[in-house]
Amino acid sequence: SDVGSGGMRTKLMAAKIATAAGCEMWIADGRGLHPLRALDTGARHTRFAAQGNPATARKQWIAGALEPAGRLLVDAGAVRALMQGRSLLPAGVKAVEGRFNRGDAVIVAGPDGIEIGRGLSAYSDADARRISGYKSREIEGLLGYRGRDEMIHRDDLVLHAVGDHARAG
Structure with missing residues (x-):
């Protein structure tokens, strides 16, 4: 060896x-x-x-070393927010696919279904389905616990070249 x-x-x-x-x-x-x-x-x-840089190495790990367990389809407004360096909020998530746990890697796809990035989900697939499309302030009422405001925090997100996704949808 x-x-x-x-x-x-x-x-x-x-x-x-x-x-x-x-x-x-x-x-x-x-x-x-x-x-x-x-x-x-x-x-x-x-x-x-x-x-x-440890932060850069972490982003490389998220982008390439982790096998995504699911997929979040987001609307055009969420794509624009992500392009501006913001976190992915539940309100911008239109569909949740796959089975995953909190902390698992997921694909983030734009309105056209094309992958725009990858990140670590702050919620399991079941909880993500319950809160997708809702405002962050509604999370506690939907889940029975406070949780995080974001579905994927910007520090846990890596975007690829985005193109025209923000105009779609």
């Missing part, structure tokens, strides 16, 4: 992955008593500095 179970090659591969994702990494001897404390007091180690 190309990946071992603890050799230097494996450690360097891990460092490459971690730093590309915006994380710092240290390689040190972990066999002694309190190895993290030993780092604080100057124990020998190798530090790998973060190369990427």
Whole structure:
């Protein structure tokens, strides 16, 4: 196998992955008593500095590494709001497809059904169906609990090139 179970090659591969994702990494001897404390007091180690921005790495993870479990079809007004950097509110969601849990990746599609982005849903598919088309202030009455104002927060959303979706519908 190309990946071992603890050799230097494996450690360097891990460092490459971690730093590309915006994380710092240290390689040190972990066999002694309190190895993290030993780092604080100057124990020998190798530090790998973060190369990427953690926020950018997170967006790349949302856009490409997660398999979407469902799809939210949104209206033209929601597309315009998303293009302006806003979160996806339940009022702009016209249909919910698939089965997913809170925190799962979903596709966001415009009025024409074409994918415009991907994001992490703040609601399960069942709750998303109950609140889609409604204003955020109505969520508590519909679900029996407050929940988040947005179906997908802008920090959990990645948009693709949008084109003419905002004019459709």
